Amino acid sequence: MIKTTIIKPYQLFADLAEKQKKNKANIRKVTLEEARRLVAWLKDTGEEKRTRDN
Amino acid sequence: MWYDNLQFSIYLSEGAEQKVFFNAQQNKVTKFNDGIFYVNWTQYFESIIIHNILFSETAYDFSGFLMINKTLYAVVEQNYIEPTEKTEIKAIQDLMYSKGFSLKRRNDYVHHELGLIIEDLHEENVLVNNELLYFIDTVIYLK
Numbered sequence: 001m002i003k004t005t006i007i008k009p010y011q012l013f014a015d016l017a018e019k020q021k022k023n024k025a026n027i028r029k030v031t032l033e034e035a036r037r038l039v040a041w042l043k044d045t046g047e048e049k050r051t052r053d054n
Numbered sequence: 055m056w057y058d059n060l061q062f063s064i065y066l067s068e069g070a071e072q073k074v075f076f077n078a079q080q081n082k083v084t085k086f087n088d089g090i091f092y093v094n095w096t097q098y099f100e101s102i103i104i105h106n107i108l109f110s111e112t113a114y115d116f117s118g119f120l121m122i123n124k125t126l127y128a129v130v131e132q133n134y135i136e137p138t139e140k141t142e143i144k145a146i147q148d149l150m151y152s153k154g155f156s157l158k159r160r161n162d163y164v165h166h167e168l169g170l171i172i173e174d175l176h177e178e179n180v181l182v183n184n185e186l187l188y189f190i191d192t193v194i195y196l197k
Contacts, residue, residue, distance in 0.1 A: 006167055006168075007167075009104070009107055009170070010108075012108055012153050013153065016149070016186070017110050020186055024111070026183070026184050027081075027133075027134075029078070030078070030081075030136055032066070032076050035066055035076050035078070035134070035136075036066060038136065039067045041137075042137055042178050042181075043178065
């Protein structure tokens with residue numbers, strides 16, 4: 001008889017979380033001005049802004 | 055219960071449902087969410103709890119409520135993630151597919167076995183730092 005194991009929600013992204021923990025030291029602190037520039041850079045997709053409904 | 059540390063000078067950005075403020079000293083963001091994506095506040099807090107279970111490195115820390123111009127906001131804090139490259143939608147899709155989710159519609163995913171729906175996973179809500187995806191804004195519902 002084959003048993004199927006259903007993954008638990010907390011296990012779903014556990015591997016990703018483990019990698020993120022190891023990467024924690026590489027996440028740089030930024031200033032407010034840098035953070036604002038990064039937001040603008042992320043939004044600059046060259047295409048119309050998407051919303052949840054389109 | 056009430057959040058009383060409002061500083062508009064540190065405003066960073068905003069989306070349809072929330073305003074984002076930045077705390078450079080703590081390297082954290084503070085988010086004011088009006089709950090517009092949810093039927094009620096219980097559903098909002100369910101979403102927060104599930105987010106914290108799934109994405110512990112970008113977990114939300116509830117700070118209290120805030121009233122601005124007769125609108126009630128829940129205030130949460132979260133670690134700031136510096137994006138080091140732009141997010142590819144395909145990278146999000148590939149990860150979600152590998153975890154058993156299927157695409158419900160653009161940027162919205164469903165996991166039928168677990169009864170989870172995670173919505174709004176576009177490029178500004180899932181950031182990349184050193185090739186790792188970080189889910190910083192999710193809208194999660196129980197099916």
